[in-house]
Amino acid sequence: EILFRQPESSRLGDCPICCLPLPIPCDVQKHNCSSSPVISMHCCSQVICKGCYYANRMREREQSLPTLCPYCRHPAPKTEEAWKEETEKRRMKRLEANDPVALQELGVDHYHDGDYGSSIKCWRKAAVLGDVVSHYQMSIMYREGKGVQKDMKKAIYHAEQAAIGGDPKARYNLGCEEMNNGRIQRAVRHHIIAASLGYEKSLEVL
Known part of the structure; x- marks a missing residue:
């Protein structure tokens, strides 16, 4: 089953400079999170x-x-002014080219501004273009009912797409969902994969 296939690495892969696995950043939904x-x-x-x-x-x-x-x-x-100007120009160029990462980042900005509807639009478009992070963000939004009507079926769908793409946090959430539903073996498989990708919460659960 493709859902339980072990990814070679997390969605972030390795740092291109030191070649070590990139640390897993926290969720944009967590306002008390320290810097990435x-x-x-x-x-x-x-x-x-x-x-x-x-x-x-x-x-x-x-x-x-x-x-x-x-x-x-x-x-x-x-x-700093020149940096902001250049950054905005590059972002607009990437958005015009439908770059999924740029769309995902714009969705994060909308989220922090409290515009959940616009963040959903950006993440939905980026997810269609294959952005794993946007699938994960969509799963959280559908689970919490932010910007969309709460829908656990869609939340699980997007979490599964993100997990297949190598997102350990999505994999952890799926493991917790399976555990809550009494499907312990499936939960353990999810947590083993997430832990192997460096997600400490899944290691603690195991």
Whole structure:
């Protein structure tokens, strides 16, 4: 069964610089969450771990080097205003090209602004384009009834799509759902896969 096939890695994969598995970021729905352990470079859309990002920044400061993207080496804008302007231009270009990651990020912005309806529209479109994170976000929204009518059938569908794509948090939620329904063997299989992808909550459950 494709749902229980072990992914080679989590949806994030490995950091392209240190080649270690990228840490799993927390949910956008959690307002008390600390800063993400990964960072998406706006110049090249590459996701790297914060350890590599800060190591590069320290090296540049110590050696008085210009600030460059640690992955694509694109020069960083000189001022915060220029950085915001360049970031927005790149985002608009990606949105015009229907880039699913850009749509997912825009959905996150709408969510934090309290516009759940717009966030759902962005995530739904990105999910159709194959974005795993958007499937996971949709599963949470349908489960909690934010921006859409509460629908556990759709919540589970999107969680399954995200789990197949390598999202350990979606896999954890499916395991908890199966456990609540008394299907212990299926729950254990979900948690084993999530734990193997580095999700500590599933390891604790096991």
